[in-house]
Amino acid sequence: MKxxxxxxxxxxxxxxxxxxxxxxxxxxxxxxxxxAACPACAEQIALAERIRAQLRxxxxxxxxxxxxxxxxxRARTERPxxxxxxRWRRPLWAALAAAVLLVAVAVSLLTxxxxxxxxxxxxxxxxxxxxxxxxxxxxxxxATRDAGRxxxxxxxxRPAMDGLARSLGRARNAADAIHEDEGGAES
Amino acid sequence: MSAEFEAVVDRCQRNVYTYAVYLxxxxxxxxxxxQEVFLRLWRHxxxxxxxxxxxxxxxxxxxxxxxxxxxxxxxxxxxxxPVEGELDSAVEHEAGPHELAEARDFRQRLDSALxxxxxxxxxxxxxxxILGFKYAExxxxxxxxxxxxxxxxxxxxxxxxxxxTEAYANEA
Numbered sequence: 001m002k003x004x005x006x007x008x009x010x011x012x013x014x015x016x017x018x019x020x021x022x023x024x025x026x027x028x029x030x031x032x033x034x035x036a037a038c039p040a041c042a043e044q045i046a047l048a049e050r051i052r053a054q055l056r057x058x059x060x061x062x063x064x065x066x067x068x069x070x071x072x073x074r075a076r077t078e079r080p081x082x083x084x085x086x087r088w089r090r091p092l093w094a095a096l097a098a099a100v101l102l103v104a105v106a107v108s109l110l111t112x113x114x115x116x117x118x119x120x121x122x123x124x125x126x127x128x129x130x131x132x133x134x135x136x137x138x139x140x141x142x143a144t145r146d147a148g149r150x151x152x153x154x155x156x157x158r159p160a161m162d163g164l165a166r167s168l169g170r171a172r173n174a175a176d177a178i179h180e181d182e183g184g185a186e187s
Numbered sequence: 188m189s190a191e192f193e194a195v196v197d198r199c200q201r202n203v204y205t206y207a208v209y210l211x212x213x214x215x216x217x218x219x220x221x222q223e224v225f226l227r228l229w230r231h232x233x234x235x236x237x238x239x240x241x242x243x244x245x246x247x248x249x250x251x252x253x254x255x256x257x258x259x260x261x262x263x264x265x266x267x268x269p270v271e272g273e274l275d276s277a278v279e280h281e282a283g284p285h286e287l288a289e290a291r292d293f294r295q296r297l298d299s300a301l302x303x304x305x306x307x308x309x310x311x312x313x314x315x316x317i318l319g320f321k322y323a324e325x326x327x328x329x330x331x332x333x334x335x336x337x338x339x340x341x342x343x344x345x346x347x348x349x350x351x352t353e354a355y356a357n358e359a
Contacts, residue, residue: 015348016341044348051347054297055316063204067218071196074222075189075229 006034209313210252245328300350308343
């Protein structure tokens with residue numbers, strides 16, 4: 001059986017992993033065989049090794065002593081914020097709960113087994129959901145600023161905001177459909 | 188004044204400052220940013236998990252650098268100041284003048300190429316290769332999956348290799 005060989009393109013894509021020792025033995029052997037037969041790729045492997053070695057010798061630097069002294073001096077004059085309950089997001093959670101409730105009301109108005117909602121009810125549901133979404137966005141933004149962006153919005157508010165956006169979209173589509181029906185009836 | 192806070196400052200200032208220097212390429216801006224990072228740490232001290240303070244500091248440093256770039260609308264607006272430092276002492280002691288000059292030239296080219304890498308490749312390279320962070324530490328700090336860290340690291344070094352290859356080829 002003909003032994004597997006690497007192309008230069010494939011070898012080039014594996015060089016960094018090879019230099020880091022991340023390749024399984026079989027692939028390492030393929031790279032080594034290829035480099036033995038291809039001076040250009042052998043040069044690339046050598047360059048990759050040199051780059052990694054030189055990166056690790058780039059300097060790490062201490063901040064100037066006056067910067068450290070200034071940090072400590074300023075911290076002495078400022079009191080740290082009081083411990084914040086990990087549920088610091090109380091205002092945020094309250095807004096999310098209110099938003100979920102409002103969306104639930106909006107969705108319930110669109111439920112087929114209820115009486116068909118009036119235009120005013122649909123418009124009101126869409127407005128209330130829109131307000132809730134804006135309020136959640138405002139509180140998320142405020143909370144994020146307060147926490148120095150240490151908390152990724154993905155962890156908390158974004159899934160809720162995405163859900164609200166979808167519900168708002170459904171409410172809007174339903175309102176559009178009603179307006180289209182009205183336009184068809186009048187024509 | 189918390190003695191614990193001061194100990195964290197002393198222990199972590201080098202990583203924060205170095206990271207800021209390599210992202211901003213402006214020592215003066217890096218000084219301001221380092222101060223801001225640690226003052227934010229102090230302001231949030233009561234709620235900080237000390238087991239994860241390095242990740243917190245790294246993330247805040249990166250985010251503040253991003254804020255500065257947004258103000259200047261580009262990642263490379265700053266003058267690409269070379270990061271000063273010593274060459275490998277083995278190179279200096281054993282090399283002749285030609286080898287020494289070549290080594291310095293290579294180091295400067297590499298440093299310049301690093302400065303042109305986009306994010307997050309540059310951050311991953313700096314944290315891993317210069318600051319010695321483990322993959323898991325980088326993943327936590329930058330909020331990336333572990334395998335993505337590895338992919339970005341390899342991709343970043345490949346870009347450096349391609350740039351240096353092209354630079355040397357153009358001179359040949």
